[in-house]
Amino acid sequence: MRFLLLLVLLPLIEVAAFAQVGAKVGAMNAVLMTLATAFLGMFLIKTQGFRTLSLVREQIAQGQMPAQAVISGLLVFVCGALLLIPGFVTDMLGLFILLPFVRNSLADMILSKGIVVQPGANAGNPRKSADGGNVIEGQYRRED
Numbered sequence: 001m002r003f004l005l006l007l008v009l010l011p012l013i014e015v016a017a018f019a020q021v022g023a024k025v026g027a028m029n030a031v032l033m034t035l036a037t038a039f040l041g042m043f044l045i046k047t048q049g050f051r052t053l054s055l056v057r058e059q060i061a062q063g064q065m066p067a068q069a070v071i072s073g074l075l076v077f078v079c080g081a082l083l084l085i086p087g088f089v090t091d092m093l094g095l096f097i098l099l100p101f102v103r104n105s106l107a108d109m110i111l112s113k114g115i116v117v118q119p120g121a122n123a124g125n126p127r128k129s130a131d132g133g134n135v136i137e138g139q140y141r142r143e144d
Contacts, residue, residue: 014087021088037091041083044098048076071107079103 022030052073059066075097082094097103 010087010089013089017088034086034088034091037083037094038086041080041094043080044083045077045080048073048080052076067111068104068107071110072103075103075106 018030018034021033025033052069055069056066056073059069079094079098082090082097085091097106
């Protein structure tokens with residue numbers, strides 16, 4: 001229901017904001033500003049996507065969990081998509097989330113909601129079998 005309401009209200013809000021900005025700076029300037037933010041969005045999606053991918057590879061190679069980099073890259077991608085959508089409200093939201101401290105705070109909040117398993121977190125802890133006993137790993141050979 002909320003998504004449907006957002007889907008209906010967002011274009012109305014964008015048109016009203018566009019009319020207000022167009023009245024202040026002129027219609028042609030408003031159109032040029034919208035086009036400029038769309039190109040900025042395309043540029044961000046392209047460059048930051050590759051940057052995030054290389055950062056994730058680097059962190060995996062170092063044995064680190066790249067969760068923060070993945071979430072941050074995803075947020076940059078969302079910002080680029082918001083900048084691609086014509087309108088000033090989505091542009092302002094996209095630019096706000098692009099601020100590093102906002103993006104990092106959002107990434108931390110998203111990570112705190114999910115479960116992130118660190119590699120080697122159970123090292124030294126024995127696994128439990130279905131009946132609750134310890135599982136001992138090893139090799140064996142049957143001699144008859």
